[in-house]
């Protein structure tokens with residue numbers, strides 16, 4: 567599903583990632599752990615095609631990144647993203663934020679996801695009218711709406727209490743069981759109970 571070979575990354579002259587190689591298979595639920603500044607978000611951005619690595623190669627579904635024909639369509643149809651700082655559009659309602667990302671034939675998933683995430687009654691509210699944890703769940707619904715093959719989430723439960731974190735992890739585990747490969751960067755050790763594999767990072771390297 568994802569194959570990374572000898573990936574290194576620099577921001578300016580500063581090296582952030584060192585020679586990272588990994589393989590992630592279909593339906594795996596990967597917990598990317600490591601202390602603050604260890605490079606989790608940077609690695610996640612590279613694996614999810616959003617950041618081009620300084621060195622190394624990335625293959626997604628056996629295709630080299632640079633050979634993917636229509637990268638915009640590839641991202642929209644195959645990849646879901648939940649960012650550390652979720653970027654909802656303030657001028658659109660909760661429902662509209664999700665609908666904007668949804669492929670036409672996937673719009674039917676919106677209400678089910680809102681219900682499963684316990685935010686259905688917020689559908690017509692705007693992002694600045696709901697709590698941080700509720701926004702995070704909207705971002706997760708938006709990431710799952712197209713039933714992506716790959717889901718990347720960076721601290722998806724950063725502002726959730728443990729009850730709502732559990733709801734999110736169970737949903738992610740279910741998405742993995744349905745066939746989505748899930749990769750989550752987080753500080754929350756609870757994820758070890760849900761993930762099929764934990765990858766630990768330290769100082770830009772995989773331990």
Ligand SMILES: Nc1ncnc2c1ncn2[C@@H]1O[C@H](COP(=O)(O)OP(=O)(O)OP(=O)(O)O)[C@@H](O)[C@H]1O
Pocket residue numbers: 577582600601602603604605606607608609650
């Ligand atoms: N755009 C950038 N320009 C320069 N340095 C950056 C940039 N983004 C991140 N860094 C640096 O790269 C290192 C790794 O950052 P990264 O965000 O990947 O860590 P992280 O493991 O996700 O941390 P956290 O757990 O706090 O989210 C840090 O030292 C950070 O300061």
Ligand SMILES: [Mg+2]
Pocket residue numbers: 606607608650720751
């Ligand atoms: Mg981070």
